Amino acid sequence: MPNRPWHPWTNSPPWPPRWRAWARSPSERYGPGCAGRGGRVLAALSALAALLLVAPGLVPNTPGRLGSLLESLLPWLGLAVVPLLALALLRRSALAAAAVVLPVVAWAYAFGGLLLPAADPGPRDLVVVQHNVSDVNADPAGTARTLAAQGADLIALEELVPEALPAYETELAARYPFHEVRGTVGIWSRHPLTGTRTVDIKPESVPEPWSRGLRTVARTPLGEVAVYVAHLPSFRLGAGGLGTARRDESARLLGRALDAETTGPVIVLGDLNATVDDRGIGPLTSRLNVPERGFAFSFPASFPLARIDQVMAREATVGRVRSLPETGSDHLPVTARVTLD
Structure with a gap:
């Protein structure tokens, strides 16, 4: 044949x-x-x-x-x-x-x-950076320099431990003269900060001291902007599935705090331990705008599979979000341009 x-x-x-x-x-x-x-x-x-x-x-x-x-x-x-x-x-x-x-x-x-192209920068844009720096980061000074090089208006950090905090303060001081830290979360800003307070997002089942939320107001040239930094509890994948009860409870508490916020616009930055598609953080995604462009997978840093580091906003639009080069953390930093309405 x-x-x-x-x-x-x-x-x-x-x-x-x-x-x-x-x-x-x-x-x-x-x-x-x-x-x-x-x-x-x-x-x-x-x-x-x-x-x-x-x-x-x-x-x-x-x-x-x-x-x-x-x-x-x-x-x-x-x-x-x-x-x-x-x-x-x-x-x-x-x-x-x-x-x-x-x-x-x-x-x-x-x-x-x-995947569509991002809009061109506008006159009412703020650039923000969000990063879980890891409590076992061996190079906090190098991490701080990487973040400062982005020239952002605001930098939000989580997992700030006392022994590493001085390195961040020293390296970021020249470009970011204003900063606030509450517990293990902090915000560095090129613009004055006022009205800073702790936001209680601690689940009832957590017995030990636990402070992972703050709220402040940045006095930018575009007006006052309420900024929240949060680190929701992590989840574990086990034989019984995902353990997200604490994370979901913390998201509900943060959602209630946002309901009570009278200053606008609002920007929320943080390691939420959830993607924007996850119904567990519905109390946040139902109240806030999420990024319109970009995937920016941020975790794990060695092989990013999901973006659990988030930038969200109210009375503002979050344009393209993108991940930044790897630091000493198990997360990648993410940056976004936020356009105030």
Whole structure:
């Protein structure tokens, strides 16, 4: 028999003999009708992936906070297209191959806007930097220099420990003469700060002293801006799923504080230990604008999978958010341009 060029829908692939039996069409292996069933299964999986991308809230949060787990990694669900398309080609199913378009379109609908170009800088913009500097950072001075080089108006830091605080104060003093620290969170500013106070976001189940929230007012050339810095409790992934109860409670407390805020605009900076898609921080995302452009995955720094370091605002627009070079922390810093309304 003469050699024929391989076509995925008509010919058997020129693979080694031990693979050929597996690579035959389902109808050849199992009889008529099996190919159609396999194609329908793959098409159904494609439709399911598309549905979860646009409506992850359909996945319940009990048991194990499965909904929050899905939402934490939601952009990566788009990678399901790769195995779905590969299986469709191997099974030579036109239906399954066509159905792969569904999750592609759904991903573009959900996240495509984040890839669009950012708006040009405007006269009512403030540049902010957010960074969890890590309580075991071996080079706080170097971290501070990296952050100062961004020329931001505001720098928010979390996991500030007493032994490292002097290094941040020294390195940031020249460019940021105004700063406030409450517990393990702090804010450095090029503009005067006033009315600084602790924001109580401590969950009831935490027995030890715990201060991870502050509120201040920055007197910028564009007017007064209320600034919140927060570090919500971390979650753990275990046999029972995600442990997010403390984080979610802390988010509710911060949401109530924002409801009582009378100064506007408001900027919220912090390690929220959640992505903006995670329903657990709904008390914040329902009250605040989130970044319009950019993914800026920030954690873990060695292989960033999610942005849990956030910049949000009220009566202001958060433009493109982007991650900055790695420091001595397990988080990447993020920076964003905030346009006041």
